[in-house]
Amino acid sequence: MxxxxxxxxxxxxxxxxxxxxxxxxxxxxxxxxxxxxxxxxxxxxxxxxxxxxxxxxxxxxxxxxxxxxxxxxxxxxxxxxxxxxxxxxxxxxxxxxxxxxxxxxxxxxxxxxxxxxxxxxxxxxxxxxxxxxxxxxxxxxxxxxxxxxxxxxxxxxxxxxxxxxxxxxxxxxxxxxxxxxxxxxxxxxxxxxxxxxxxxxxxxxxxxxxxxxxxxxxxxxxxxxxxxxxxxxxxxxxxxxxxxxxxxxxxxxxxxxxxxxxxxxxxxxxxxxxxxxxxxxxxxxxxxxxCVPQVFNFLYSIPQLFHFVPCPRHRLPRFDRDGDKKLHISVAEFEPEKISKLATIMVVTLRMTKLLKYEEFQKDGARWARINNLTILNLILKFTGPLYEYQLNNVFLGLQIACSALAFVGRFYFASFLYDEVH
Amino acid sequence: MxxxxxxxxxxxxxxxxxxxxxxxxxxxxxxxxxxxxxxxxxxxxxxxxxxxxxxxxxxxxxxxxxxxxxxxxxxxxxxxxxxxxxxxxxxxxxxxxxxxxxxxxxxxxxxxxxxxxxxxxxxxxxxxxxxxxxxxxxxxxxxxxxxxxxxxxxxxxxxxxxxxxxxxxxxxxxxxxxxxxxxxxxxxxxxxxxxxxxxxxxxxxxxxxxxxxxxxxxxxxxxxxxxxxxxxxxxxxxxxxxxxxxxxxxxxxxxxxxxxxxxxxxxxxxxxxxxxxxxxxxxxxxxxxxCVPQVFNFLYSIPQLFHFVPCPRHRLPRFDRDGDKKLHISVAEFEPEKISKLATIMVVTLRMTKLLKYEEFQKDGARWARINNLTILNLILKFTGPLYEYQLNNVFLGLQIACSALAFVGRFYFASFLYDEVH
Incomplete structure (x- = not known):
């Protein structure tokens, strides 16, 4: 010492x-x-x-x-x-x-x-x-x-x-x-x-x-x-x-x-x-x-990272090259019958909490599901609709700044309810 | 402490x-x-x-x-x-x-x-x-x-x-x-x-x-x-x-x-x-x-490194692709009249100490000189003649080992003549 x-x-x-x-x-x-x-x-x-x-x-x-x-x-x-x-x-x-x-x-x-x-x-x-x-x-x-x-x-x-x-x-x-x-x-x-x-x-x-x-x-x-x-x-x-x-x-x-x-x-x-x-x-x-946005992104990604549901090699938002030149959510597709019970629970939970864009469609006579790739960038697009690339970056960084502001409140104000001494 | x-x-x-x-x-x-x-x-x-x-x-x-x-x-x-x-x-x-x-x-x-x-x-x-x-x-x-x-x-x-x-x-x-x-x-x-x-x-x-x-x-x-x-x-x-x-x-x-x-x-x-x-x-x-071989190589290279005499981009020994498949000395050429007085002294000193292969020839009516590139590898080839690549490596590493052996003698035996205490 x-x-x-x-x-x-x-x-x-x-x-x-x-x-x-x-x-x-x-x-x-x-x-x-x-x-x-x-x-x-x-x-x-x-x-x-x-x-x-x-x-x-x-x-x-x-x-x-x-x-x-x-x-x-x-x-x-x-x-x-x-x-x-x-x-x-x-x-x-x-x-x-x-x-x-x-x-x-x-x-x-x-x-x-x-x-x-x-x-x-x-x-x-x-x-x-x-x-x-x-x-x-x-x-x-x-x-x-x-x-x-x-x-x-x-x-x-x-x-x-x-x-x-x-x-x-x-x-x-x-x-x-x-x-x-x-x-x-x-x-x-x-x-x-x-x-x-x-x-x-x-x-x-x-x-x-x-x-x-x-x-x-x-x-x-x-x-x-x-x-x-x-x-x-x-x-x-x-x-x-x-x-x-x-x-x-x-x-x-x-x-x-x-x-x-x-x-x-x-x-x-x-x-x-x-x-x-x-x-x-x-x-x-x-x-x-x-680091709440990063932690959230990690937790949100778990179903794909650990392959409970399919995870494409790239999960970036999709650039609409031929249309509005904006970024749209990118998607993964799978047959809901073929995923594990645990994966089904994850999907249902995410749907209930409105954190998932979920669509069903028919392919080759089977029922298929289409979900947004589980990243915070796609999630932002789910709520805001398509954005230009610079807009998506600004929204995300704004979110990160807001989280930092909340973190200060939590660290110094809210913590005094949980602890007698706040260092 | x-x-x-x-x-x-x-x-x-x-x-x-x-x-x-x-x-x-x-x-x-x-x-x-x-x-x-x-x-x-x-x-x-x-x-x-x-x-x-x-x-x-x-x-x-x-x-x-x-x-x-x-x-x-x-x-x-x-x-x-x-x-x-x-x-x-x-x-x-x-x-x-x-x-x-x-x-x-x-x-x-x-x-x-x-x-x-x-x-x-x-x-x-x-x-x-x-x-x-x-x-x-x-x-x-x-x-x-x-x-x-x-x-x-x-x-x-x-x-x-x-x-x-x-x-x-x-x-x-x-x-x-x-x-x-x-x-x-x-x-x-x-x-x-x-x-x-x-x-x-x-x-x-x-x-x-x-x-x-x-x-x-x-x-x-x-x-x-x-x-x-x-x-x-x-x-x-x-x-x-x-x-x-x-x-x-x-x-x-x-x-x-x-x-x-x-x-x-x-x-x-x-x-x-x-x-x-x-x-x-x-x-x-x-x-x-x-590190005597490395220090020697540095000192020996000085006339070329500091451009007293011309220094080609690569100074590696020359591989005789069409002949004996051995490594030969590589050379630099210049007009002896056109180098500085200091450079001339360096060249003369190296020739006197037999550390330089030096030849003169006529080109476009002028007197030109051809010297080996000033590296320890070329110097070894000057004394031993052309060598296969593996031979040159072995000779150099043998030299390095010999220098290490001499270094031990110098460090522990010879130093006692120079110093009362040898740590």
């Missing part, structure tokens, strides 16, 4: 946090500018090397360079490397009382982020097999979990007030289960951005909204909490700000009509970064309430 | 180093096997994705997958992530006296290695511009240098005995210059394997010989030195062993006739790894004496 600090050191320490963040903001602005400049420079190079894709939601898109996220990520890493020493400069002359755990936290986080970028780029180029992909992000978070353990942070969960009398305790230490939870959080986050993808701007947009929401949360917590806890939030902030800046640069090129695609590289990078700041900042549970 | 340990703790600590290394050897063997298996599995995938090159030194090579080094590197990283917690397991129950600096050293090293692999793979795919490539490895070593500073290790150089009376001191503290030296060492090492490349097996072969030489040096030092210094050598050893194992797997596929190419990915990875273990193990000067 770090040395306890007396109150005088505390107040100078607080100033130091502010100075560190100011330096970071300055570096982040340069990073964003540089990322924008370099990505534009690399557009022709990507095309020369055959690194491009077609835009499925355009009449004639030409070749769109992909995965441009790797340039943004490389700029991000350069600026994090440059920044790494800044929070520790005060200890250069006198290393007694050096906050080893803080530096360890930073390095552990950088390892996971760097490994996620590497995995993402390799996946973009090689289309890795699923079984080869799962192990890598999980293992690359090992340093992070070691550091969590070292920081002496508790694995206890504060129980809601109404549950406390039944369990007979305020905190429940779930020990190793908490590490399993964090490991699963890493897997979830690494894929969270990726599972809502495929229309212009939506990946970088999610990254910006989620990053900015957590950054605001960090600022609030730095102001509210003591210096020790505040430091971990400032660490999170300093990893997020250059990410937001480079994501904005990427968004400016990736938004409708996209000049570049972000690739898996961006999705893994952004996802892992969120997991890292959540774990290092000690707010891994709060992190999830900002 | 780590807590000082008493002698009882020392001896149990020594046992612990041995146990850690044993676990590492076991993991390394699995890593080597797995790397071999996965690389073979990915050969057709690389070809499908268009990731292949032609073998210039074969009559008809077909498509050779490149950069296969990325698979070996990924397996390496997975095993390092798995291993990371092993040296620190004894502190799980009681974290008092936890050796923070040791964990920091390991994490700092892993960051640099991971960043080098990422850079290498991106370079293989995108052919980065030189100015974009230089910054990345330098900055990614920042964590490493911070950790060096933190470990309280000296920046003083022990002066040779015969110089001491003139300077009036035994040690000369060169302070910040030492950090500049380490930064330059990182740049040199990242490119060291790369500058002797292009014939089957030579990159992975260098990696294996250099890695094994340093591993043997580490074992000797663990046995000779006290536990604190020994630990840093065991850290070096534990980063090297899985590297050697995965390099052997790669060599088995890359040696003549090559089934795969290693790519820049392997070269950057191997080079950065050598720099990391040299710096973390506190033997960055000894590291260089193992």
């Amino acid at each position: 770090d040395q306890p600090l007396n109150s005088e050191a505390n107040s100078s320490n607080e100033e130091y946090i502010v100075e560190t963040v100011v330096v970071n903001v300055f570096l982040s602005l340069i990073a964003g500018y540089l990322a924008h400049y370099l990505m534009k420079e690399y557009i022709p190079i990507f095309k020369q090397r055959g690194l491009f894709g077609k835009d499925m939601c355009k009449l004639n898109s030409g070749d769109i360079p992909e995965p441009m996220g790797v340039i943004a990520a490389a700029v991000y890493l350069i600026f994090v490397f440059l920044f790494i020493s800044v929070p520790f400069i005060v200890w250069v002359q006198d290393s007694s009382g050096f906050p080893y755990v803080r530096l360890l936290s930073l390095l552990g986080g950088v390892i996971s982020i760097c490994a996620a970028i590497l995995l993402g780029f390799v996946d973009d180029i090689l289309d890795l097999r699923w079984r080869h992909k799962l192990l890598f992000p999980t293992l690359s978070s090992v340093p992070l979990l070691i550091v969590y353990k070292l920081s002496g942070h508790s694995t206890a969960m504060l129980l809601p007030k109404f549950i406390q009398p039944f369990i007979g305790t305020t905190y429940l230490d779930i020990g190793p289960l908490f590490y399993i939870y964090m490991g699963m959080l890493v897997i979830f986050c690494t894929n969270a951005i990726n599972i809502i993808a495929g229309i212009n701007g939506v990946e970088a947009g999610q990254g910006i909204v989620l990053g900015a929401s957590i950054a605001i949360f960090n600022v609030i917590q730095i102001a509210r909490l003591d210096v020790e806890e505040g430091w971990y939030h400032s660490l999170s902030l300093c990893l997020l700000l250059p990410f937001i800046a480079t994501s904005v640069a990427l968004y400016s090129l990736n938004r409708y009509p996209a000049k570049v695609f972000v690739g898996d590289t961006y999705c893994y990078w952004a996802g892992m970064l969120l997991a890292v700041v959540g774990i290092l900042g000690h707010f891994s549970k709060t992190l999830l309430i900002f | 780590d807590q000082p340990l008493n002698s009882e703790a020392n001896s149990s600590n020594e046992e612990y180093i041995v146990e850690t290394v044993v676990v590492n050897v076991f993991l390394s063997l699995i890593a080597g096997y797995l790397a071999h298996y996965l690389m073979k599995e990915y050969i057709p995938i690389f070809k499908q994705r268009g990731l292949f090159g032609k073998d210039m030194c074969k009559l008809n090579s077909g498509d050779i997958p490149e950069p296969m080094g990325v698979i070996a590197a990924a397996v390496y990283l997975i095993f390092v992530f798995l291993f990371i917690s092993v040296p620190f397991i004894v502190w799980v129950q009681d974290s008092s006296g936890f050796p923070y600096v040791r964990l920091l050293s390991l994490l700092g090293g892993v960051i640099s290695i991971c960043a080098a692999i990422l850079l290498g793979f991106v370079d293989d795919i995108l052919d980065l511009r030189w100015r974009h490539k230089l910054l990345f490895p330098t900055l990614s070593s920042v964590p490493l240098l911070i950790v060096y500073k933190l470990s309280g290790h000296s920046t003083a150089m022990l002066l040779p005995k015969f110089i001491q009376p003139f300077i009036g001191t035994t040690y000369l503290d060169i302070g910040p210059l030492f950090y500049i030296y380490m930064g330059m060492l990182v740049i040199f090492c990242t490119n060291a394997i790369n500058i002797i490349a292009g014939i089957n097996g030579v990159e992975a072969g260098q990696g294996i010989v250099l890695g094994a030489s340093i591993a043997i040096f580490n074992v000797i030092q663990i046995a000779r030195l006290d536990v604190e210094e020994g630990w840093y050598h065991s850290l070096s050893l534990c980063l090297l062993l899985p590297f050697i194992a995965t390099s052997v797997a790669l060599y088995s596929l890359n040696r003549y006739p090559a089934k795969v190419f290693v790519g820049d990915t392997y070269c950057y990875w191997a080079g950065m790894l050598l720099a990391v273990v040299g710096i973390l193990g506190h033997f960055s000067k000894t590291l260089l004496i193992f």
Whole structure:
């Protein structure tokens, strides 16, 4: 554990946090500018090397360079490397009382982020097999979990007030289960951005909204909490700000009509970064309430992901090439008699809750069903009707922003009904 | 700094180093096997994705997958992530006296290695511009240098005995210059394997010989030195062993006739790894004496690298496709009158020391000169005459092994004439 600090050191320490963040903001602005400049420079190079894709939601898109996220990520890493020493400069002359755990936290986080970028780029180029992909992000978070353990942070969960009398305790230490939870959080986050993808701007947009929401949360917590806890939030902030800046640069090129695609590289990078700041900042549970749209999308997708009902290879909304040029829901078809009982229950439940567009028709004398593919983008289209691509992106990002606003209310206001103390 | 340990703790600590290394050897063997298996599995995938090159030194090579080094590197990283917690397991129950600096050293090293692999793979795919490539490895070593500073290790150089009376001191503290030296060492090492490349097996072969030489040096030092210094050598050893194992797997596929190419990915990875273990193990000067062939090749190349004499784009030995199917020296041609005075001095010096094959001929009424391209591979061919590709690789690797043997003699025997104390 770090040395306890007396109150005088505390107040100078607080100033130091502010100075560190100011330096970071300055570096982040340069990073964003540089990322924008370099990505534009690399557009022709990507095309020369055959690194491009077609835009499925355009009449004639030409070749769109992909995965441009790797340039943004490389700029991000350069600026994090440059920044790494800044929070520790005060200890250069006198290393007694050096906050080893803080530096360890930073390095552990950088390892996971760097490994996620590497995995993402390799996946973009090689289309890795699923079984080869799962192990890598999980293992690359090992340093992070070691550091969590070292920081002496508790694995206890504060129980809601109404549950406390039944369990007979305020905190429940779930020990190793908490590490399993964090490991699963890493897997979830690494894929969270990726599972809502495929229309212009939506990946970088999610990254910006989620990053900015957590950054605001960090600022609030730095102001509210003591210096020790505040430091971990400032660490999170300093990893997020250059990410937001480079994501904005990427968004400016990736938004409708996209000049570049972000690739898996961006999705893994952004996802892992969120997991890292959540774990290092000690707010891994709060992190999830900002990710409600991603969690919802995952739960909503389960019937298709686990093949209870058929899952086509692409579940993107369908671009009406010959008609209104808008995005319509895309569909999956199956014979209702041939799916399992559990699948039938899922379908019926989704129909009852109005979360499914369901039609029946006759084919070759048999009864067939047609449902919308189970993604949040198709669900938005079910309620709003066909939308232009940029409209769908705006609606989704608006929804994500609304969820973030609700998350703040829930985190700070509603939580006081459940808990006596809200950290 | 780590807590000082008493002698009882020392001896149990020594046992612990041995146990850690044993676990590492076991993991390394699995890593080597797995790397071999996965690389073979990915050969057709690389070809499908268009990731292949032609073998210039074969009559008809077909498509050779490149950069296969990325698979070996990924397996390496997975095993390092798995291993990371092993040296620190004894502190799980009681974290008092936890050796923070040791964990920091390991994490700092892993960051640099991971960043080098990422850079290498991106370079293989995108052919980065030189100015974009230089910054990345330098900055990614920042964590490493911070950790060096933190470990309280000296920046003083022990002066040779015969110089001491003139300077009036035994040690000369060169302070910040030492950090500049380490930064330059990182740049040199990242490119060291790369500058002797292009014939089957030579990159992975260098990696294996250099890695094994340093591993043997580490074992000797663990046995000779006290536990604190020994630990840093065991850290070096534990980063090297899985590297050697995965390099052997790669060599088995890359040696003549090559089934795969290693790519820049392997070269950057191997080079950065050598720099990391040299710096973390506190033997960055000894590291260089193992790299004598690479240093020599760099110095020998200077007249061409800095364009004192013309430098063709490829300086590989020339494959005699229509004749004896052997490798011959490749040449550069220029008019001796038109090069600078400094260049003339270089050429004359090289001719006098018999390190240059020099011929003159007439072209368009002017006097022209023809010299061998200034690489160690061409120089070997100058002395041995044309060789088959596998022979040239064997001769070069034999030379590298001989240099390592000499390095041991120099490091432990000859150094005692120069210094009173040899660490």
